[in-house]
Amino acid sequence: MAERSRIKKLEVMVSDVKVEAPDTVTLSLFTGNDKLTYEPGNFLTIAPQQFAALERWVEYLQDLKGKKEPPRAYSLASSPDEKYIAITVKEERYTSGSTPYPPLLSPILALRTPPGTKMVVTGFTGPYKLTDEIRKQNDHIVHICAGSGIVPSFSIIKYDLRMNEGSKHTLVYSNKKREDVIFHDDFAQLECEFPDRFNVIHTLTREGDAFDYNDKIRQGRISRNLLSEAIPHPDSTAVFVCGPDHLPWQKKAAREKGEELPPSFLQSTLGFIDELGIPKERITKESYG
Numbered sequence: 117m118a119e120r121s122r123i124k125k126l127e128v129m130v131s132d133v134k135v136e137a138p139d140t141v142t143l144s145l146f147t148g149n150d151k152l153t154y155e156p157g158n159f160l161t162i163a164p165q166q167f168a169a170l171e172r173w174v175e176y177l178q179d180l181k182g183k184k185e186p187p188r189a190y191s192l193a194s195s196p197d198e199k200y201i202a203i204t205v206k207e208e209r210y211t212s213g214s215t216p217y218p219p220l221l222s223p224i225l226a227l228r229t230p231p232g233t234k235m236v237v238t239g240f241t242g243p244y245k246l247t248d249e250i251r252k253q254n255d256h257i258v259h260i261c262a263g264s265g266i267v268p269s270f271s272i273i274k275y276d277l278r279m280n281e282g283s284k285h286t287l288v289y290s291n292k293k294r295e296d297v298i299f300h301d302d303f304a305q306l307e308c309e310f311p312d313r314f315n316v317i318h319t320l321t322r323e324g325d326a327f328d329y330n331d332k333i334r335q336g337r338i339s340r341n342l343l344s345e346a347i348p349h350p351d352s353t354a355v356f357v358c359g360p361d362h363l364p365w366q367k368k369a370a371r372e373k374g375e376e377l378p379p380s381f382l383q384s385t386l387g388f389i390d391e392l393g394i395p396k397e398r399i400t401k402e403s404y405g
């Protein structure tokens with residue numbers, strides 16, 4: 117893709133809302149005649165100040181935090197060959213006694229944004245992308261994702277499978293429960309369309325022992341063993357990792373209490389990949405924390 121992405125403000129209208137999981141929706145965004153230039157894996161940003169329903173919340177949280185609420189980033193779930201751009205938003209939850217403030221923007225986007233809603237988005241940018249160089253130097257691309265961290269890899273995988281005949285992708289995707297799996301049917305469809313070039317392995321951490329696990333749906337967290345199975349040839353594999361990491365406030369709170377945080381998804385995954393001998397130059401990562 118020769119043309120560079122340019123960042124600009126776009127007025128968009130929600131044209132479709134698809135429920136992906138109990139707390140997650142995909143919003144298709146109609147952009148009129150604006151020419152869109154983006155790469156799979158890019159994100160856009162949305163300023164919470166623009167929503168009338170959030171006006172008092174924004175002012176209140178800004179007073180409490182003593183700073184302006186920044187725009188929130190959302191990866192594009194769509195790919196450049198598709199008609200509409202789309203974002204997939206998972207509602208962030210408030211946990212009494214542990215979350216410092218109620219999450220601001222994701223609840224309204226995930227639960228209360230019907231078709232016809234207008235908003236301004238700014239895009240597109242981001243370093244999470246499959247470059248020609250990565251493609252040339254590797255035979256196999258392995259994506260390791262958790263929760264809504266799947267969104268940019270979804271865009272990259274479907275676009276690359278459709279546009280580049282030689283490419284081969286494996287996805288290892290971790291969720292708590294089966295109902296939390298975003299894009300399950302889209303990935304199953306891509307596996308049918310590209311049986312020799314695409315393989316998905318799901319892992320579920322909270323379904324319990326009674327669940328009907330199999331080769332495609334494993335129990336527990338992503339482990340070193342699972343990754344060594346997904347990456348049989350570390351010398352010619354590039355890895356994309358996207359999912360939760362510790363937020364700055366979580367690190368600060370732990371420091372103040374003198375506690376050590378358990379490794380985040382991103383930390384433990386990067387540790388396993390390092391043990392498998394994949395050098396940093398072949399790892400692309402994005403944190404949603």
Ligand SMILES: Cc1cc2nc3c(=O)[nH]c(=O)nc-3n(C[C@H](O)[C@H](O)[C@H](O)COP(=O)(O)OP(=O)(O)OC[C@H]3O[C@@H](n4cnc5c(N)ncnc54)[C@H](O)[C@@H]3O)c2cc1C
Nearest residue numbers: 188189190191205206215216217219220221222264267365
């Ligand atoms: C590059 C990128 C791409 C992303 N793509 C997606 C995507 O595709 N889909 C998706 O669902 N999400 C995505 N995210 C996450 C998204 O940007 C938001 O962080 C998420 O939706 C939560 O926003 P919120 O306004 O609901 O919550 P926030 O209001 O941001 O709150 C989130 C948490 O941070 C705490 N917090 C907020 N401010 C402070 C503060 N000043 N001090 C201490 N604690 C604080 C809150 O208490 C809460 O626990 C992405 C993030 C990045 C960086």
